[in-house]
Amino acid sequence: MCVEKTPWEQVIDFHGHTCPEISVGFRVAQIAMRELGIRPTPSSELTVTANTHSCALDAFQILNRATYGRGNLLVNETKEHVYHFQYTGTSEGILISIRPELLEHLAEAHIHTSAREKQNKYLEAIQFILGTEETQFCALQKV
Ligand SMILES: [Zn+2]
Structure with a gap:
């Protein structure tokens, strides 16, 4: 089957691998699709510009079909x-824009002393990132 x-x-x-940043990307990608809706014409492409390089970008390559190779996934590094x-x-x-409080949570997930602790903190962070209220996760702005 x-x-x-x-x-x-x-x-x-x-x-x-599974990590907190990819869960940020996963959620951002879904919010973007919901907000922008379906593609306006068959030839229009979704272009994504990230202001920092992180694991999150890979979610856009899958969910938004914005790929590095095709040039519609860009990074303008400002951290x-x-x-x-x-x-x-x-x-x-x-x-x-991801909320600063959420990013603090993300940073905490990277402080650990053992592999087991790392795994636990990652899982905790991922659950938080995917489960928190959207208003606590990010700010949306039409531009
Ligand atoms: Zn990752």
């Missing part, structure tokens, strides 16, 4: 978890 993989499984498979999504040929995009 063939069971289709969930979007989360597809992202984790592609990315190669901020801010993500811009826009369809080509449209005048309005969306800016998604």
